[in-house]
Amino acid sequence: MIQLSNTAIMIVRPDSSSIPFDVEEIQTRIIRACIAAGETESWIAGDISLSVEFALLSTKSRIIRESDLDSLIIRALEDSGYPHVAADFKRSAAPAVPSDLPVNAKSIQNAVAANLSLAGERLETIVAEVETALRSIGFERCSPRLMLELARQFRDRETSAVPPIPLKTHPLQPGGEVLLLRQSDFRELGSLNLKDLLSGGTLRIHGISRLFPALRIDISFPCFADAMELSKPVSELALLSSWDRLLSGIDEICEKADHFCRTEKLPVTLPLPLCLNFRDALDFAVNYMNCPQATSTECIRGVLGDFTNALVRKPFKINVD
Secondary structure, three states: OEEEOOOOOEEEOOOOOEEEOOHHHHHHHHHHHHHHHOOOOOOHHHHHHHHHHHHHHOOOOOEEEHHHHHHHHHHHHHHOOOHHHHHHHHHHOOOOOOOOEEOOHHHHHHHHHHHHOOOHHHHHHHHHHHHHHHHHOOOOEEOHHHHHHHHHHHHOOOOOOOOOOOOOOOOOOOOOOOEEEOHHHHHHHOOHHHHHHHHOOOEEEOOEEOOOOOEEEEEEHHHHHHHOOOOOOOOHHHHHHHOHHHHHHHHHHHHHHHHHHHHOOOOOOOOOOEEEEEEOHHHHHHHOOOOOHHHHHHHHHHHHHHHHHOOOOOOOEEEEO
16 A cells, blocks of 8 residues: 655654654554453554544644654543553553663764754754763763753753644443444435445445544545546546546535534534545556556556545545555
């Protein structure tokens, strides 16, 4: 699966190295914690991991420490009514103690820059202050954590604690209904156009969960092209001139879901976050648009960019299968 996004989140590890945020890895870790805790409702892993990703993308910063990410996941599990899973996740998330680093400008800069998002003259000044402080008390080597703590003190001694990242999860009631809306509800309430898109396989709506209320929609361009009888090779112009039906269908789903939540006075945040998954999109680029296999990703990226820009509600996450 390819995730199309220009808002990549980086996770900073205790040794100051960084890795990209991987929602599937988070989901796997939560599933393991569910198994360890004896929790049979392992489906919560998908909702919790998506809610964490949405919360991170809703902030200005695109960098988060690994320990802060783990704390965010633990808080999401606890707030959702799964403290026993949170306890097992916490045990599995115990960070390894990083090796000490030599006290010099290079190692301090690597530890500080990745975590505090400092640059330029301000970074150089803080690095020099940290190095001077460590050498004044006889340190030739120390942990990255100590370097970071000193850097934070020099950066702003009077800065108040950063407020916690807001999460959109909602605790489930024991024995309560898990889903707010099902795909069958949209078949009953939708327009003729929406019903055709759903029955023909062009659109598929995942149930809207009470745990993390979000719209998750699968889209199949191959099914849509076949339904519209578009001749191969399908050009971008042919798609642009025909996908109003598809756009209006997705916009209708968003509108009806929000209207239902508002009418029923459900405790959810509106508008509902939108996540799109384009099924067989790379296959469509190769077999329907005649794009070379080597450039199929870039080819479909442009098409999907035009498509999502035309939607009334912009998705916070786009996946391509």
